[in-house]
Amino acid sequence: MKQKVGIIKIGGAFLEDEKLLEKFYSAFSAMEGLKILVHGGGQRASKLSTDLGITPQMVHGRRITDAKSLEVVTMVYAGWANKTLVAGLQGRGCNALGLSGADANLIRALRRPVKDIDYGLVGDVERVNTEGLSTLLNAGFTPVFCALTHDGKGQLLNTNADSIAADLAMALSPAYEVRLIYCFEKQGVLRNVNDPESVIPSMDTDNFKSLQKEGVISAGMIPKLFNSFRALQAGVDQVIIGPVSLLSGQAPKYTQIQL
């Protein structure tokens, strides 16, 4: 029987909300079995950029990453966000180990080719080092990944955290029973963005298409759903989008993703 592993993605917004962060720390620390955390930090990166006089440039919700912006996201994601989470989890007895994709060569990426848009120092995951990751998991560490990868030739690359979570889940799925949870401040995918109770309990590619046509899926949710379908198609056992209380199995509502 395969060992179970939970891959939890949280947004950077968690780090800006003390109450939510506390709730997360408790729920995540208490989770049994192997687990991996993936986190963002875009909100704070944009704030630091602005404070330093660099105007953040976003296209389709993705950051155009020149050399200066890469320094900013490296400082915020791998520095402030990652170490705040690691120290917080360690304080609650979770043996967290912070990582970027460059560390132990865990996630190698290809710099995104320039087509209509030059995203700059942005990478798409090419290869997850599952052997290295398994070594860390089996040694009792809880990997905490920030949204940075590398090209294996010395260059760090900015990489979307939702995609990293999906790619880690896909890479581990031949050897583990993998559950991927996109955890955020809402209860799940909403039919009406203004009604927090309007959670869609189950979503497959068919109703995704029709809901997308109706325009009820918010822009930020679309890449999360694409990543969810991509993960399921590659053999990931379960993908869920929902609130922190999911981690303790106490969410009254959430969205289960299906093919």
Add this chain to the structure above:
Amino acid sequence: MKQKVGIIKIGGAFLEDEKLLEKFYSAFSAMEGLKILVHGGGQRASKLSTDLGITPQMVHGRRITDAKSLEVVTMVYAGWANKTLVAGLQGRGCNALGLSGADANLIRALRRPVKDIDYGLVGDVERVNTEGLSTLLNAGFTPVFCALTHDGKGQLLNTNADSIAADLAMALSPAYEVRLIYCFEKQGVLRNVNDPESVIPSMDTDNFKSLQKEGVISAGMIPKLFNSFRALQAGVDQVIIGPVSLLSGQAPKYTQIQL
């Protein structure tokens, strides 16, 4: 027979000098056997502080670290400096794994008690988790430590990189044959700070005292030497202060520290 491990400390100045950094990458990557890197980043932290309108406050060369300054050093040390070094070393075939003392609970520190000066969120090393560190070394990773620790209760602490290097060396010395190298842009401890050739080949506590009386030891060198003596007294096999070429055994001059 004990396994050998080399602990190399470099200053943050290495990261600001492309030629020196390249030289370091080559020499460090080529070093055989177990090795650990410890790095600073104070120069860049002071620059980022100033850019953000926070005036860096230093006492006896140590940073007074309030909550805002801790964010700055966490971003610079654990983010920019650490991940730049890790990606650079990975690009040269060295399986670097970036760490703060919070990661895997590797270095726990005590917040420095307030006497004449309140250093703020500054910690002195209390306990190195040698078991966790050995696990990483034996798995084939090369740990790269930034100058941050934690108190085990959720709080990150700013900790001097020279001290971290000495404390790691001391903690590993019962199980390993440890060589501690303080690597910097000069050739060694200088008798005359304006003459780069005036390297003192060997230094013990006696001639340290007399040279200190003469006033020929520079202010920045004194804590390095205190850490060196402290490490030797605790059983560390060898402590050297010198240039990058030491790592490839090709340094024409360097300073050997002795008791």
